[in-house]
Amino acid sequence: MIRSIRNLNRLLTIGRVLARHDALFLLEEILPVARFGSRLLRGGRAPVSAGRPGLRLAAALAELGPSFIKLGQALSTRADLLGEEMAADLSGLQDELPPFSPEEARRIVEEELGGPLANFYSSFDDTPVAAASIAQVHFATTREGREVAVKVLRPGVEAKFHRDIDLLYWLAEWAELTVPRIRRLKPVETVKTFEESVTLEMDLRFEAAAASELAENFRGDDNFKVPEVDWLRTGKRLLTLERVAGIPVDETDRLRAAGIDPVDVLAKAAEAMFKQVFRDGFFHADMHPGNLFIGEGGQLIAMDFGIMGRVDKRTRRFLGEMLLGFLSGDYRKVAEVHFAAGYVPADQSMDTFTQACRSIAEPILGRPLHEISIAKLLGQLFQVTETFAMETQPQLLLLQKSMLVAEGVGRILDPNINMWHLAQPLIEGWMRENLGPEARVRETVSSVVGSLERLPRLLAETEKTYAMLVNQGLKLHPDTVKAIFPDQGRIRRPSSLLAWVIAAGLAVALYLK
Template sequence: MIRSVKNLNRLLTIGRVLARHDALFLLEELVPMARHLSSLLRGGKPSLSTGRPGQRLADALTELGPSFIKLGQALSTRADLLGEEMAADLSGLQDKLPPFPAHEARRIIEEDLGGPVAQHYSAFDDTPVAAASIAQVHFAITTEGREVAVKVLRPGVEAKFHRDIDLLYWLAEWAEFALPRIRRLKPVETVKTFEDSVTLEMDLRFEAAAAAELAENFMGDDNFMVPEVDWLRTGKRLLTLERVAGIPVDEVDRLRDAGHDPVGILAKAAEAMFKQVFRDGFFHADMHPGNLFIGAKGELIAVDFGIMGRVDQSTRRFLGEMLLGFLSGDFRKVAEVHFAAGYVPADQSIDSFTQACRSIAEPILGRPLHEISIAKLLGQLFQVTETFAMETQPQLLLLQKSMLVAEGVGRILDPHINMWQLAQPLIEGWMRENLGPQAKVRETVTNVVYSLERLPRLLADTEKTYSMLVNQGLKLHPDTVKTMFGDQRRKTPGGAMLPWILAAILAALLILK
């Protein structure tokens, strides 16, 4: 009861903000009177925001603060729920807030590292270079004389987030109860995914680990750089990284003036995206222009590793086969891949789904090559989920958003070149290696080797079980015997033979002894 009262009170506050920006449309299905409530909560005043629904919603979420900015960014991956236009508007949501005071940043550093700031940094710039919803960044110099960037968690953000996440759970639970048809979209599970993502993002040690893993994956690669983590100056609320210098990837004129070829940069970006998704299954899921710079030698420099994505080997195989099917026009193959992966229930019509895949792909793949958007293709595919009872695949939604952002960067660098065209040889090579006959042979051999490695343990377990049977006997409860044998005798013609078959097996074991 107390939880409901607290959430209703918080919901009223949120409702007023949404109403001021004429953004209550998301509640219209749950609350039929939402349109009239919007005018009532505004007190007859005009909306603070104009433009498309997604733009108005982005303005409202920005006013509501850190948790809702992150929620908006998460919703930008859900074109299946909101539509492409609104999802695109939310993807441009700026994760920027006014900075918090420098003395608060210093206090957090001292609490996390122990001792005064001067004990760890010989110089610390009190003016932040960036302030986002979760943290802000200061430049500093370590006591060893190394230039670093220090990311400090925003004070009190954890408490605010947990208050708002409880509200989101409450709303999701009510939505599942009141609207059974949306259960397949897993609203409660979606909130859980969002909670896990932001919880990780609020522990900067996890971001440090993500940066270190990505750097390890690209060790020895001169085309992609990740700043080095200073682990001695990193904690739950504090992350210290090597300071890097470069030109933002979207400042094309500056890049040309510095002697960089935008097409060459685009090729490196396509290769880096391919390697992260297909080779490693671990990708930077927030690679917008503000997080990607070009170094003096033309290398890509990534920053901000709070949002990362993973795709397992089976999902990568699914993606490879699906892309191959789409690009070759084999829509039946695309449909079969979805059914084999379990993304479409087996009771659905594979012929109808094949037709749906064709209807989605033909208008996109029929365009000039540089206008083809694989991310848009995936987004439209996700929108047919309701028709075919497909369940939400969070890892694919995050990947689709990342691909959309990558395509946007590519079009800034050169609007006449498709980055997937540049990556196509890499993707085809990966598919030959992982989906061709040799790959199937290799997979079979791997499974056999794995089985052989398990064989000694399996034999040891069998011997142990056999020893127990001989020395201690096999004791079964009468009800168990009745369940095993009594019903079988009545239901199956050979049911009466089953006890004798088991007895013969046990006798054989005793003879072999």
């Protein structure tokens, strides 16, 4: 009850902001009364925002602060929930806030490092170079003379986020209870995924670990660089990275003036995206132009590792087969992999889903090569899933958003080249290596070897269980004895074969437990 009162009070505050921007439609599906509250909450005044619904919503979320800016960015991946136009409008939501004071930044640094700032940095620039909803960045120089970028968590952001996440859970639970058709979209699970993502983003040690893992994956690759983590100057609310310099990827004139071919950069970007998704299953999920720079010689330099995505090998195989099916026009194959992966229930029509895939793909793939958007194709596929009772796949939604951002970068570099066309041979090679006959033989051999390695333990458990049966007997409840031997007043000592069968069954059960 207290939780409901607290959340209703918070919801009223949020409702006023949404109403001021004429964006109360966000709550109308869950709370029908909201349809009548917009003018009332505005006090009869005109909305402060104009334009499409998604633009008005983005303005309202920006005013509501850090948690809702992050929520808007997460919702921009949900074209299946909000529609393609609104999702696109939210994708432009700027994660920018006024900076907090340098005194606060210095205090947090000293608390995290456990001593005066001068013990760790010979200089610390009080003017931040970037200020976002979660943290802001200052340039500094270490005592050893290395130039670094210091990311400092915004004070109080954790408490505000946890307050707002409880409200989102409450609304999601209410939506699942009152709007049955929304349940397949898994609103509670979506909030949980959002909570996990932002919780990790607010612990800068996790961002440091993500940067370190990505750097390890690309060790020895001269085309892709990740700044080195300074672990001695990193903590929960503090991240220190090697300071790097480069040209923003969207400044193509500067790239050409520096003798760097944008087409070459695009090819490297396509290869890096392929390696992250298919080779490693670990990808940068926020690679917008502000997080991607080009160093000398056309080297890609990634920044900001707060939002990362993972796809397991099974999902990578599904994605590879699906992409190749779409690119080759084999829509039956696309449908088959959806059914095989369990994304579409078996009671749905394979033929009808094949037809749906064709209806989505043909208008997109029939365009000139450079205009083809795989991300848009996936987005439209997710939108028709309700017809086929296909459950939402959060890991694919994040990947689809990342693809959309990557395609945007690709069109900036060269609008006449399709990055997926550049990546197609890489995907096909990966598929041959991981789905071809040799790969299947390797998997079979690996499975057999694994079974043989477990066999000694299984036999040992069987021997031990058999000894227990022989020496101590198997004690059963009288009712169980009567059920097994209805025509006998007593149970005979198990035969050797029966004992072995029972022992083996028990050993397997114990092993699996």
